[in-house]
Ligand code: ADP
């Protein structure tokens with residue numbers, strides 16, 4: 138039986154639908170990119186499943202999308218012969234938002250339409266964008282391998298509810314019929330549609346078909362033919378010089394499900410012992426689950442241009458989990474699995490090479506586009522700081538990419554590199570001084586800094602949670618060791634003059650009795666009392682011994698219940 142039921146959208150989906158219809162108004166044409174992108178994903182999924190089970194093709198392995206218009210009915214239909222959906226899948230995928238971080242996303246909304254549409258951009262709303270141009274959407278779909286009688290019809294006006302019922306559909310795949318809103322006539326125009334497809338979906342590797350335009354009188358008698366509107370070759374297989382920046386950007390949106398442009402990318406073909414192509418992108422915005430170390434990450438893996446899996450996380454280390462893109466290998470087997478990837482020594486080789494590519498791409502951006510790099514640092518700097526601990530071999534390279542706040546600027550912006558610091562080091566200074574505290578102001582106002590300020594020695598100000606972890610793995614940079622300005626005996630070494638040293642020794646002698654008395658009074662609380670030259674204004678301060686845990690680390694461990 139058809140078993141028609143009406144269901145309510147998940148609350149978040151409802152909110153999102155409403156928002157999208159109202160805030161993406163200025164860029165309505167993107168709905169077509171989203172629907173074609175889904176059709177292409179569906180083709181990828183079918184090809185992958187068919188590797189194991191050829192019968193899923195039902196004799197039709199020529200995968201494609203078709204866009205057609207019915208001017209009189211004012212409908213636009215996007216149909217594919219991809220994997221299709223079962224009834225349960227329809228309800229799940231077209232009734233809820235399964236992606237993590239939805240609640241956080243909605244919390245981030247401001248009510249300001251301009252800002253919110255940017256946020257929606259980061260979130261990616263895919264299928265629901267159909268409602269930007271349609272006041273009714275009908276999806277008819279049949280999953281590959283299911284009988285014709287088990288197709289599903291989904292219908293909604295994009296408000297609170299949708300209905301699903303079981304219907305007949307002879308051909309496999311999904312057809313999406315949009316009933317255009319009264320102000321969306323432009324999307325029933327053939328030329329307009331072609332130009333949108335060229336603009337956004339040219340890189341899609343399956344053909345996008347439209348009915349050939351009938352120009353001459355003769356044509357009128359012939360049956361209408363289809364023609365391919367896009368280039369229909371996987372973008373990464375083309376040569377770099379043939380691909381425009383616009384095409385690279387559109388492809389990024391397709392693979393990342395992001396609406397914003399990427400900051401930069403790197404496209405490379407490697408031939409030799411291993412043969413593979415990679416196209417790696419740095420996004421402009423951090424995803425909401427960046428700090429969830431179990432969140433989705435990794436590259437889209439293809440083997441000889443056949444899609445194998447999303448989120449293949451074996452190709453990059455965890456601290457580069459924000460990188461998006463594609464890797465297409467000619468060496469791996471088509472039935473490679475996550476388990477196999479974990480064991481394959483070739484993957485380690487690729488991972489080393491891809492890691493280097495990413496670090497080189499970031500180094501280049503830092504050098505040539507410092508403004509872009511500053512944006513990158515704001516979004517991803519904290520994750521990059523996990524690098525030296527995770528990737529010993531690339532420690533120096535990563536360190537070069539780090540940015541810090543410093544007493545040189547005395548501002549909370551992390552915009553000073555270690556090379557900047559070194560270029561300002563004093564004559565005779567051989568260490569890089571830093572101080573870690575729980576926030577910028579505490580770091581900046583630390584009494585430990587008094588003597589440094591007096592002597593004009595720069596100190597890096599660290600106040601991110603990850604900083605103490607970082608510094609426990611970063612021993613030196615460019616041959617200079619790091620020194621915590623708040624720890625242990627302070628030896629400004631060659632920076633003190635002979636006169637200063639003599640004066641200090643004399644003072645120490647005179648103050649000995651005082652020290653004895655203070656030590657006695659604080660017997661139970663401190664390990665040692667000593668004269669210091671690090672203070673110029675405060676009378677005294679507490680110092681952690683050289684090899685003890687720093688205050689910040691101690692707080693983190695305490696919070697973690699240790
Ligand atoms: P995303 O593509 O980012 O997953 P969408 O909102 O675009 O999000 O689509 C939601 C889900 O609906 C997809 O992940 C897919 O499972 C399903 N879907 C959408 N369109 C199609 C289609 N043409 N064929 C098969 N499944 C589809």
Ligand code: MG
Pocket residue numbers: 171174175263264
């Ligand atoms: Mg999508």
